[in-house]
Amino acid sequence: MRAQSPRRSHLSVLQPYLLIAPTLILVLMFNVLPAIKTVYDSTHRPARGLNAAGKAPDYVGLQNFRDLFDEAHYMGTRFQRTLRNTIVFALATVVIGVPLGLLLALLLNHKQPLLGLWRFAVFYPSLLPLIGAASIWSFIFSDSIGLANAVLKSLGHPGLNWLGDRNLVLLSVIVVNIWKQAGYFMIFFLAGLQNIPRDIYESASLDGASDRQQFTALTLPLLRRTLLFVIVISFIFAFQTVEQLQALGEGGPNDSANLLLYLIFQNISERRNWGYVNAMTIVLIGVVLTFTIANFLLFERDESN
Amino acid sequence: MSCTRIACLVLLLIAMTAGAAMAQDDVVIDFYFPSATANDAEGIFQRYADMFQEENPGITINSVFSGSYTDTRNTILTELQGGGAGPDVAVMLSIDLYSFAEEGYIVPAQSFIDAMEDGDAYVSDFFPALMANGVDEMGTVWSIPFQRSTPILYYNADLLAEAGYDAPPTNNTELVEIAQALTTDERDGLLVPVAGGFPIWMYQSFAIAYGRNIVSDDPTEVYFNTPEAVAAVEFVRSLGTDLGVGPAGGAAWGDTPVAFLAGQAAMIYHTTGNLSRILDGAEFEVGVWYLPSGPAGEDGSGYGSPTGGGNLYIFDDGSKSDEELDAIWKWVLFLSSPQIQSDWGATTGYIASNATAWETEPLASRAMEYPQYGVARDQLQYADKEFSSYATITIQGIINKTLESILTGESEDAQAAMDAAQAQIDGILAEYK
Numbered sequence: 001m002r003a004q005s006p007r008r009s010h011l012s013v014l015q016p017y018l019l020i021a022p023t024l025i026l027v028l029m030f031n032v033l034p035a036i037k038t039v040y041d042s043t044h045r046p047a048r049g050l051n052a053a054g055k056a057p058d059y060v061g062l063q064n065f066r067d068l069f070d071e072a073h074y075m076g077t078r079f080q081r082t083l084r085n086t087i088v089f090a091l092a093t094v095v096i097g098v099p100l101g102l103l104l105a106l107l108l109n110h111k112q113p114l115l116g117l118w119r120f121a122v123f124y125p126s127l128l129p130l131i132g133a134a135s136i137w138s139f140i141f142s143d144s145i146g147l148a149n150a151v152l153k154s155l156g157h158p159g160l161n162w163l164g165d166r167n168l169v170l171l172s173v174i175v176v177n178i179w180k181q182a183g184y185f186m187i188f189f190l191a192g193l194q195n196i197p198r199d200i201y202e203s204a205s206l207d208g209a210s211d212r213q214q215f216t217a218l219t220l221p222l223l224r225r226t227l228l229f230v231i232v233i234s235f236i237f238a239f240q241t242v243e244q245l246q247a248l249g250e251g252g253p254n255d256s257a258n259l260l261l262y263l264i265f266q267n268i269s270e271r272r273n274w275g276y277v278n279a280m281t282i283v284l285i286g287v288v289l290t291f292t293i294a295n296f297l298l299f300e301r302d303e304s305n
Numbered sequence: 306m307s308c309t310r311i312a313c314l315v316l317l318l319i320a321m322t323a324g325a326a327m328a329q330d331d332v333v334i335d336f337y338f339p340s341a342t343a344n345d346a347e348g349i350f351q352r353y354a355d356m357f358q359e360e361n362p363g364i365t366i367n368s369v370f371s372g373s374y375t376d377t378r379n380t381i382l383t384e385l386q387g388g389g390a391g392p393d394v395a396v397m398l399s400i401d402l403y404s405f406a407e408e409g410y411i412v413p414a415q416s417f418i419d420a421m422e423d424g425d426a427y428v429s430d431f432f433p434a435l436m437a438n439g440v441d442e443m444g445t446v447w448s449i450p451f452q453r454s455t456p457i458l459y460y461n462a463d464l465l466a467e468a469g470y471d472a473p474p475t476n477n478t479e480l481v482e483i484a485q486a487l488t489t490d491e492r493d494g495l496l497v498p499v500a501g502g503f504p505i506w507m508y509q510s511f512a513i514a515y516g517r518n519i520v521s522d523d524p525t526e527v528y529f530n531t532p533e534a535v536a537a538v539e540f541v542r543s544l545g546t547d548l549g550v551g552p553a554g555g556a557a558w559g560d561t562p563v564a565f566l567a568g569q570a571a572m573i574y575h576t577t578g579n580l581s582r583i584l585d586g587a588e589f590e591v592g593v594w595y596l597p598s599g600p601a602g603e604d605g606s607g608y609g610s611p612t613g614g615g616n617l618y619i620f621d622d623g624s625k626s627d628e629e630l631d632a633i634w635k636w637v638l639f640l641s642s643p644q645i646q647s648d649w650g651a652t653t654g655y656i657a658s659n660a661t662a663w664e665t666e667p668l669a670s671r672a673m674e675y676p677q678y679g680v681a682r683d684q685l686q687y688a689d690k691e692f693s694s695y696a697t698i699t700i701q702g703i704i705n706k707t708l709e710s711i712l713t714g715e716s717e718d719a720q721a722a723m724d725a726a727q728a729q730i731d732g733i734l735a736e737y738k
Contacts, residue, residue: 049736074703074729143552144493144564164500164554166713250502253554253709269379270404270698271386 042278046271064279075276078255078263085170086260090238097178098230101185109193126184134247137176169252176244185230192226228299232292239288260284331365332632337395338370339377349652357639364632374398385410393633396615399438400693402447403524407695412621415446417634430659434688439616442522448616449641450658454578455610455688456510457681462590464571473594480597484550487571496570499541499555504708505692505701506613507574511537513609513689514599524694525737529704530727535720542712554713577681581654584675593677595684608687656681695737700730
């Protein structure tokens with residue numbers, strides 16, 4: 001018995017590590033290593049020119065990033081335009097989509113006839129597969145046979161080239177994105193609203209607080225955590241958008257509606273651009289991380305006050 | 306119940322492994338193919354594989370459907386760059402030649418052709434225009450035409466007749482005249498699908514018709530800012546602006562045949578790959594003609610369209626045995642034979658790539674019944690090389706973006722935009738000289 005005890009303690013030291021080993025190995029293989037490789041590749045450039053296949057990549061420091069911010073460079077032109085679009089797209093989703101989700105939740109939080117039907121109708125777009133929904137919209141937006149233009153024409157307007165006009169494509173993609181996600185955001189707000197006890201509203205009413213006062217002084221502060229969560233995920237989703245673009249104009253004429261992750265996807269086909277692809281990935285992650293951390297810090301600080 | 310099920314599954318697995326072991330002596334050819342048209346490409350290739358295996362015992366064809374052309378290219382590149390085996394034979398775009406040759410993943414078909422007794426006859430049976438993208442600047446044949454297409458002019462013959470035109474336009478002047486005559490509030494006179502990400506192909510038709518293609522045989526040269534190239538894009542832009550026969554910025558690729566079938570477009574430029582679908586779907590008489598000629602030759606020499614579509618590529622990193630290479634070449638020969646090309650052309654609408662295929666059933670009867678198929682073939686005598694150079698994907702991207710910016714009016718000065726693009730392109734190609 002005595003001889004066994006040191007071995008047992010040896011085992012018990014190892015045991016937790018053994019237990020997390022499978023997860024740890026998977027995380028290392030599929031998260032940590034690729035992340036390190038991305039950083040490494042972003043400072044390198046694949047060998048170019050003839051017979052370059054077997055050659056090792058060259059270390060170029062931050063040159064890939066410099067090219068991305070050089071307006072005259074073929075990748076820089078595309079990257080800068082796409083980065084601007086992505087920020088506009090993300091802001092539009094957050095500034096319009098999130099309040100819309102909240103508004104829908106407020107409207108559908110009260111007992112009313114056909115409540116289930118309304119909630120289902122609003123939530124339904126989020127159940128549709130993204131690429132399918134976007135394909136339906138691509139028909140709606142079609143220049144010659146689309147529903148949108150049929151409506152416009154019946155009103156005497158000649159119709160718009162929704163997916164071909166460089167000034168309209170990004171708007172079209174934003175509309176689809178908000179339509180798709182507002183119902184999804186609504187679900188979170190509905191859950192949040194139903195966690196707020198009814199009696200505080202009753203006492204507020206007794207104290208003579210108007211609906212608007214109740215909303216700003218009770219609902220909004222009590223939904224703070226939900227709001228933070230929804231803003232962060234809507235922002236991250238916006239930066240991950242790819243599928244809609246495939247169906248809705250593939251980034252628009254001259255990248256007028258292209259978004260960052262789709263641009264990255266478009267450029268993996270040729271080895272010479274891999275340095276840029278990795279550099280763009282780092283910028284993408286940098287923006288999302290900065291935004292997310294900033295949001296948490298802001299809300300946490302508010303909370304502790 | 307579930308125990309029996311598991312037992313069945315185990316037995317099935319054992320049976321499959323045993324089957325694989327029995328076929329171990331066979332040479333297995335991994336064949337990757339992208340989505341063809343809307344037809345059942347998987348079923349068709351399985352049928353071809355069965356026919357081939359019957360004729361060639363000891364060779365097994367493993368057909369792998371690999372998504373779109375882009376997916377196929379990316380899948381193969383990812384496999385090979387990650388040290389994987391990749392395919393033995395694949396159908397990829399004819400313009401992918403330099404991307405893969407550059408990397409050293411493919412081998413020229415030339416060495417196999419040289420070893421054939423009747424190699425010259427085999428090569429000369431292909432339409433020369435369809436060979437252009439498979440041959441390098443030294444004249445070495447790398448890839449073999451398989452599923453090929455070109456843009457052609459489709460016209461609604463009923464609408465033209467109503468307006469008093471018995472024949473389709475043969476040059477740009479007539480094209481504009483007829484398109485304007487047929488444009489109404491409800492209908493576009495002419496749709497050229499240059500919107501939606503890939504204007505370069507349709508644009509090349511106009512560049513060729515204006516007298517100078519944007520590529521030559523030399524993969525280190527691109528001619529994107531010549532007077533002909535600039536005039537061609539200005540003409541395409543004017544269709545949607547000054548001439549007013551179609552939407553500003555051009556039509557989208559997928560909408561174009563739909564609008565044509567719905568009677569909302571009198572004439573369209575589109576791929577021969579859609580010929581079967583349009584003939585089957587139209588409730589009016591569909592006319593098909595060469596793309597009208599540009600100023601390069603009112604005598605007819607200014608006709609011209611690029612070719613498009615996919616070729617057969619052979620993959621070898623030097624590790625394959627003679628026996629394997631022999632089997633691979635047999636499969637390529639089989640797929641490019643007049644017999645299969647005739648079947649493939651008649652089933653899908655792609656242009657059968659060798660002359661003999663057109664005298665072989667079932668295509669011979671089909672072409673007799675629908676003379677429209679013959680127009681696509683005859684236009685090949687005026688067709689030219691599709692855009693392809695070193696760093697094809699990157700340079701194609703630069704050209705597409707520049708064309709889009711000109712066509713949508715973002716860049717008003719076409720010459721300036723094309724000069725800037727040419728400078729970027731020359732910078733990239735300098736690495737290959």
